[in-house]
Amino acid sequence: MKELAKTEFNDIVKKEINAEIEFQFLPWTEYGGGKTDLMLSTGEDFATYTDTNYMVKSVAKGLYADLTPYMDGPAAADMKKTVDDNSFKAFQLNGKQYAVPVGNKPNSGEFYSALVRQDLLEEAGMQSVSSLAELEQFYDKVHAAHPELIGFAGTDARRMLMYEYTDKNLYWQNDFLAVDESAKDDKIISWFETPEFKAYAQIMRDWYKKGIIPKYAATNTPQLTSDWNSGKAMFWSGTAARPFEGAAAISQAVPTAKLENDFLSRDLPKISRGTYSTAWFVSANSPDPERYVLFFNLLQKNQELYDLFAYGIKDKDYTLDENGRLARLTTDSLVPDWLLMNKNFMRFDKTVSEDFIQKYKAWDDDAIISKTAGFNFDNAPVKNEETKINGVFSEFLVPIASGFVDYDAYFPKALDKLKAAGFDKYMAEYQKQFSAWYAAKNG
Numbered sequence: 162m163k164e165l166a167k168t169e170f171n172d173i174v175k176k177e178i179n180a181e182i183e184f185q186f187l188p189w190t191e192y193g194g195g196k197t198d199l200m201l202s203t204g205e206d207f208a209t210y211t212d213t214n215y216m217v218k219s220v221a222k223g224l225y226a227d228l229t230p231y232m233d234g235p236a237a238a239d240m241k242k243t244v245d246d247n248s249f250k251a252f253q254l255n256g257k258q259y260a261v262p263v264g265n266k267p268n269s270g271e272f273y274s275a276l277v278r279q280d281l282l283e284e285a286g287m288q289s290v291s292s293l294a295e296l297e298q299f300y301d302k303v304h305a306a307h308p309e310l311i312g313f314a315g316t317d318a319r320r321m322l323m324y325e326y327t328d329k330n331l332y333w334q335n336d337f338l339a340v341d342e343s344a345k346d347d348k349i350i351s352w353f354e355t356p357e358f359k360a361y362a363q364i365m366r367d368w369y370k371k372g373i374i375p376k377y378a379a380t381n382t383p384q385l386t387s388d389w390n391s392g393k394a395m396f397w398s399g400t401a402a403r404p405f406e407g408a409a410a411i412s413q414a415v416p417t418a419k420l421e422n423d424f425l426s427r428d429l430p431k432i433s434r435g436t437y438s439t440a441w442f443v444s445a446n447s448p449d450p451e452r453y454v455l456f457f458n459l460l461q462k463n464q465e466l467y468d469l470f471a472y473g474i475k476d477k478d479y480t481l482d483e484n485g486r487l488a489r490l491t492t493d494s495l496v497p498d499w500l501l502m503n504k505n506f507m508r509f510d511k512t513v514s515e516d517f518i519q520k521y522k523a524w525d526d527d528a529i530i531s532k533t534a535g536f537n538f539d540n541a542p543v544k545n546e547e548t549k550i551n552g553v554f555s556e557f558l559v560p561i562a563s564g565f566v567d568y569d570a571y572f573p574k575a576l577d578k579l580k581a582a583g584f585d586k587y588m589a590e591y592q593k594q595f596s597a598w599y600a601a602k603n604g
Contacts, residue, residue, distance in 0.1 A: 165473055165495055173469065178455040184495070204446040208453045210500075211260050211442045213251060214335070217537045219442070220259050226443040226450040229258045236454040237261070239462040243505050248437035250535040261457045264438025266502040267401035267521060269528030270424070270431035272320040276399030276407065278392075279419040281307070290423045293325045293364070296396070300373050303395050312373035314389035314397040316382055316563040319361055321398045324426040326360040332432045332531050336554055337584070338591060340533055342432050347599040349592045353558060353579065362572075365564030379565045392418055399423075401524040402502065405513045412512070431528040438502050460501055467506035471498040486511045536598050543590045546583030553578045 174182050185207075191197055193215040200207060201224040211219070219225050231237055232249070240261070241249075248262035275296060282288065285302035287295070300312045323331055330343040331350070339350045352358055368374045378385055388394045389407070392415035397403075404420040411418045441457050443450045459466055472479040473491065480488045487508035498507070504522055540547050557575035560566045 165478075169474055170469065170495065173466070174456065174459070177459055177466075178452065180452050180456060182456060201444055205444060206447045208441050208443045208447075208457075210439045211252075212439070213537050216252060216260050216440075216442065217254065217539055220254055221539065221541050224445050225259045226445050226447055227257050227259065228261060228443060228450055228454055229256075231451045231454040232258050236451050237458055240458045240460070243461045243503055245436050247433075247530055247534055248435040248440075251435045251437065251537075252440045253535065254537055260440035260442040261454060262435070262437035262440045263457065263460055263500060264502050265436045265461070266438060266504055266507075267524035267528075268436050269401075269433035269525045271400050271434075272317075272398040273323065273427075273431065274399035274422040274424050275321055275396050276403050277396045277421055277423055278303075278394075279421040280415075280417050281310075281395055282421075289421070290425065292426050293322065296425060297371075297373070300371075300395060304372070309393070311375045311385070311388055311394045312396065313368065314385045314394035316374065316378055316385070316559075318365065318368075318398065319562070322361060322364055322425065324424065324429065326364065327357040329357070330429040330432065331357070332533065334533060334538070334591075336558075337550065338588065340531075342529065342531060343429060347592075347596045349588065349595055351584075351588055353576070358562075359568055359572075362561050362564070362568040365562065366567060367564070369564035374564055378563065379560070390414075401521055404517065405509065405521075406499070408512065431525070432531050433525060433528045434531055434534055436525070438500050460496065461503055461506075464506050467501065467503065468508070470496045471501045471506075472508065481508070482511070532599070533595070535602075536595055538591055538594055543583070543587045546587045549582035550579060550584050550587060553582050553584075 171181065174180055187196055187209075192210065193212065197209060201219065201222075211225075216225065232241075240263075244262055244265050248265070249258065252258060252260035252262055275290060277290060277296075277299065281303045282290070282299055284306070285299060287299060287302070290296045290299050303310060304312070319331075319333070328343075329341040331339045331352075332342050333339045333352065334349070337352055339352050340348065341350065365374070369376075369378075375385075385394070389397055390410045392411045397407075399422040401422070404422060408418060408420050411420070441453070443453045447453065460470055461467065468475065468479075471494070472487065472489070473493075473495065475481065478489070478491045478493075480490065482488070485508065487510050489510070501507075509518055553575070557571070557578050561568055561571050561575060
């Protein structure tokens with residue numbers, strides 16, 4: 162793809178927007194900090210990914226360019242047609258656009274479903290799981306036949322299990338705070354201080370003691386992802402796209418593997434934050450931010466350009482059959498297709514059934530947009546407190562939430578540490594900002 166960037170890709174970008182693009186690939190460890198922060202602080206002229214939390218912190222430091230002047234003109238005209246308005250609002254602060262969303266994909270209910278190995282489920286004589294009891298029964302049956310496999314390939318199942326331990330429709334703002342989407346109010350919930358957290362922690366403790374969460378997860382969490390990708394796990398937290406995204410990796414190790422999303426006891430609507438995959442910011446010292454916006458626009462302009470950016474050159478990097486199904490000839494990518502995923506343009510390979518494609522495209526049909534969509538917390542007034550409570554979270558709360566230690570024995574001390582770190586001040590500031598934003602939005 163480096164060759165492509167210098168040839169066909171370069172020629173098309175030059176022709177479309179009279180610009181030259183230079184790619185620099187950084188490891189994920191540099192995202193939201195690291196070298197990205199260094200490049201920003203030294204005034205480099207560049208653009209890369211962001212999320213809402215990183216955006217707020219960076220804008221407070223004056224590190225992002227204000228892209229508002231280019232949003233209603235020709236620079237963003239094409240993507241405004243293929244990326245939804247809520248996605249743009251998610252990256253606004255005080256009415257100004259500080260990042261441009263990319264992607265248009267079903268995002269509701271992210272991690273609220275159980276992504277199960279359907280092939281193992283059917284081998285166990287089951288067709289689906291629709292409750293916690295059935296999910297544990299699935300584990301018991303498969304464990305008896307395949308003791309070498311682990312159960313859950315993660316340590317955070319609060320969303321996936323939510324419908325089992327509460328009648329609230331909880332949506333988390335971060336690791337500490339949530340809202341109840343079924344309540345028409347602006348109340349911010351302190352997650353760890355709820356009876357729901359205690360009930361959830363007990364389930365996770367039972368899973369850990371039973372082996373559904375393997376013992377090594379306490380010291381080697383990354384191994385869980387490796388085990389999932391190599392077909393050594395039974396279930397994970399799901400998203401709309403994971404059945405076909407995940408199958409691509411697992412099928413290399415287990416050709417017969419099939420994945421399905423199952424919700425446990427769900428009788429509440431799925432919650433969406435918007436349909437974007439990610440967003441791009443432009444560094445504040447860029448002399449020509451509009452040129453970047455023109456490039457972002459190309460990424461979602463039409464099918465021809467989307468195919469080029471996501472898949473490469475036709476008949477060299479990929480082929481299409483008579484039904485438009487994709488076959489990749491190279492695993493290399495210039496712009497990762499997960500980033501671009503736009504349901505108006507994205508291609509599926511032959512292994513993805515037509516039935517699944519239709520379900521995928523209709524995934525958000527019964528979803529609701531979170532009442533917090535578009536709200537971005539300014540952490541400046543409680544930055545020191547936030548740093549301290551993040552430390553408490555990692556050291557004292559993660560082991561409880563993951564089931565590694567007992568709630569009754571360890572939570573009182575963890576709560577004391579959380580309070581001592583300034584959590585009440587942090588929550589009060591968050592509530593204050595959200596209430597003001599909520600009132601203005603609904604006034």
